[in-house]
Amino acid sequence: MPPDFVALDKAHVWHPFTPMQDWCAPDHEPIMLVDGEGCWLTDQHGNRYLDGNSSIWTNIHGHRHPRIHAAIKAQLDHVAHTSFLGFANPPAAQLAGELTALIPGGRLNKVFYTDNGSTAIESAVRMSLQYWEQNGSPQRTRIISFDAAYHGDTLGAASLGGIPLFKGSGNQFGYAVQRISSAEQLESLDDVTSIAAVIIEPLIQGAAGMRVWPQGMLKQIETWCRAHDVFLILDEVMTGFGRTGKMFACEHEDVVPDFLCLAKGLTGGYLPLAATLTTQRVFDGFLGDASEGRTFFYGHSYAGSQLGCAAALASLAVFREERLLEQLPAKVTSFTSVLDTLRAHPHVIDIRQCGLIAGIEIGKSKDPREEYPAADRMGVKACLAARRHALLTRPVVNTLVLMPPLCATEGEMQRMAEALRASIDEVCGSD
Known part of the structure; x- marks a missing residue:
């Protein structure tokens, strides 16, 4: 007799964003x-x-999808996953090359892998803060985010968000964040010397109820960031990979950020994988002798996973082959x-x-x-x-x-x- 999976689920599984009393009620069949x-x-x-x-x-x-299935199966014939800490692998290297080639002018030519949207955001923010700390501007500790934003559920990413429901108990944790509501409010800020980065979901906010930003706003924010030498972080976890009608939402306004955060659709939706793309300038800010402590001490066990990268490469191939x-x-x-x-x-x-x-x-x-x-x-x-x-x-x-x-x-x-x-x-x- 096959296992009763519904009974097992109700007995042992805790589901995310789910009222579990209703879920476990005797008359509810998931x-x-x-x-x-x-x-x-x-x-x-x-x-x-x-x-x-x-x-x-x-x-x-x-x-x-047969193309992605075949790629995952082919990778399994070699190896599923190995450490990315101090080691490399071919799928991760190839994927980094293909992702950076999607950005005009090669302006984002470095890729840092993690495993989900929250950690892609954490990587970008931590890189921003550490960059300024060790490159002559330690006062730049403030992150500008937007009202009703959602950037993930890990503590740091949640602290960037503007929806209290998703921030858990306390709500007082994480980064030094100032929330604003518009590009005009950004332009009216007096003290900009303490700002490390601006983070935004380009074109549309997801968890805010699919709230669409005004046309031209993203370009306006990029212009302000360039004028004040403030990093621009784009959270394209939801909008990336064709969702908005282009490969990335920022293409609609010819914007190239300092950090582009990708996850969700990166593997076509098959496996957990995330990528934070950034610039040569940011990368160079972490170079130095190991004794100087400039290394980016952050990472995840499944970073650069061969299976995830194989799926992502196949997904990009589908974009090309099916036009x-x-x-x-x-x-x-x-x-x-x-x-x-x-x-x-x-x-x-x-x-x-x-x-x-x-x-x-x-x-x-x-x-x-x-x-x-x-x-x-x-x-x-x-x-x-x-x-x-x-x-x-x-x-x-x-x-x-x-x-x-x-x-x-x-x-x-x-x-x-x-x-x-x-x-x-x-x-x-x-x-």
Whole structure:
């Protein structure tokens, strides 16, 4: 008799961002995902669902892509993982070369590997602070971040964020952070000599409810950073690898940061791997005799993992071989048309879109002041209802996230929108 995996899960597993009392209730049967192909996932009962948030914003080319599968299997014939501390390996070296080649003019020519978005951010911030400390500006200890930002859940990354819910108990920890709300507020700061870096999610904030930044804001921030010799850190953990219609969101405004933080879609959504790209200037600031203590003493056990790098190389190959970037503008246009079918719904307050990323905000009426109280968990209820219409996604409070894999067809995107419409009707009513 096969194991009862649901019972084992309820008995022993603690899930992230999940109210566990509801999860463990006797009448709740969790969806146990057991299979996937393309945009579709299959549960323990054989029910199929569209992957409406790309498996928490990670999956790029769909599930079980043959090119990525073959690359992982081929790497397994050699070695799965070895230490990256004082050792090298071919996939990591090749991937670093390919990633840096994606940046215009080779301006980000150094790659530091970790294993998730939070640690990619930690690397960038710690490099910034250590650079200034050991290169003549030890007073530069302040990090500028933005209201409602989200940069991860490790202590340092969480301290950068502007959403108290994600910062845990206490909330007083981490880096010296000053939060602002706009580029204009950045330009009005008086004391800039103590600022080490500015960090931002380019074009769109994810955990803030898919909040889209004004056009031109990113370029404005880059211009200010260059004028004051302040490092610019871009968190492209969500927006990287085609999500916004270009390989990286910063390309839309011809911005090249000092640090580019990548994770989630880096491996096509297959394996944990992150990369922090930076400049020759930053790298040179850490050079010196070992006795000088200028080494960057930070790293992770699975940094530069061969399997992760093999998957990432295959994902980049898919972009080239399937000419995905050329297809994205038409796909984004189709996605916009699909989203437009929801705009007239009486309980859809707003739809915010950036490329193939969208947030559909629901409320009591079209009046933004008529929002549902967060305690009512209407976004959660709508996403649970969507499961009955073969769609899996998660909300940000009352904003329903729709972020299909890049391989989604117009028909699949339309089915996703239809499932959301039906779920909103069930939870909020159709008039």
